[in-house]
Amino acid sequence: MGRRGLTLPALLTLSVGTASVSCNSHDKTASSEQGSSPSSTSTQDVDPNWPPPYLFHFVGYEVPNGAIQEAFGLAVDDAYAYWFEYDNKYMRLDKSASHSDAQVVYPGATGSQYVLGLDGGYLYALDHASVLRIAEGDLATTSLALKWDHSAGGALLIGDQYVYAAMPGCAAVTRIDKSTLKSEVMTVDGVNFPGRGYTYLAQTEAALLCVSPSTIYRIDTWGTQPAIVYDRLRDVFGAVVVGQGVYWIEQHENSGEEQGSFIGYAPIAGGAGGIVAKDSEGAMANRLLYVPSIQRILYAALDGIRAFNPATNTVGTLVNSGRTNDVAVDANFAYGSALGRRLHDYDGSVRSDSAFWITQVPLAALAQDPQGTP
16 A cells, blocks of 8 residues: 555546636536535435535545546644645635635645645645745745755654755755745765655654654754664654654555554654554554644544554544545644545536545544543
8 A cells, every 4th residue: 555645547637727626617516516515415416425424625526537636635724724636736725614615825736745734824845856835825935945856755844943854764854944944954874865765754842853764763963963763664654753752653565474554652762662553444644643632643544534542552533534645633623635436427427436525523533542442
């Protein structure tokens, strides 16, 4: 299973450069479907199983000779939900009007599908050899240059003072001062340059962590060589700091071994680490998020959004909200970029196409462990 989500047949893409988009014009029910609320369906809907659980906003269909409207990476704040769409643009939705059309934020995105974040009135996104900084107010875009192309599995972290970008494999890390936009680069010895695999960044009060596909590095002082926290990772699908430790998900897919999604843990200070739990139903995680208000780690799963309890190292509640690519959270809800199939009227005939939507799940629904969990 590839880290970057479900692989679908190659179809013609339609580039859209207007201020807002709706569903494919061939779709006879498009305008009413995209405008449906989470609790209602269009009177013209031909799919008896619509709407899916926890529907927040319908993004669109993947159809031949039309728009491919696939929602991938997510970021949310108090006002908007943002996502990357497959035909190379960043989109956003006013969260107070989930029935409204989404707005194009940046139409020429060519970088990473999942590497985006929000802070201080800006959307940040990793885009090949630059970090895009897009003002939420007027959508003015600044391209912050990086020394190398980071898009093939690089990482992005928005800290209090700096924006950090890591090359795949942690070969090099760049930090950009958010006030002056001045950048600095440090390299990591012993890593194949320009790197390999998928990489994640995390931060504690005292250190910066760079998680490569094989090794967790701890940078205590900028510009100095990092310490190795743990060096036996396998196909990492996300990492997050909780307290004095770091958690990750890895995939085991080799024949002759137990296969599946495994959650690992290691102390940030160093010491014994390893696998602490298995998600037998499968993870689709592209990031892990720790939510202090419910004291759970959340991640995308094959059938929805999954919670993990770091206090007991147990896999917790799965909220069934559709096959989910990515998750984001605000104060009250978890959001997922979901995909599935939907019957619809296309050029006068009913057909089933891949469909994409945003889900909204109350955090309270993810806060309780399943009955019988120790």
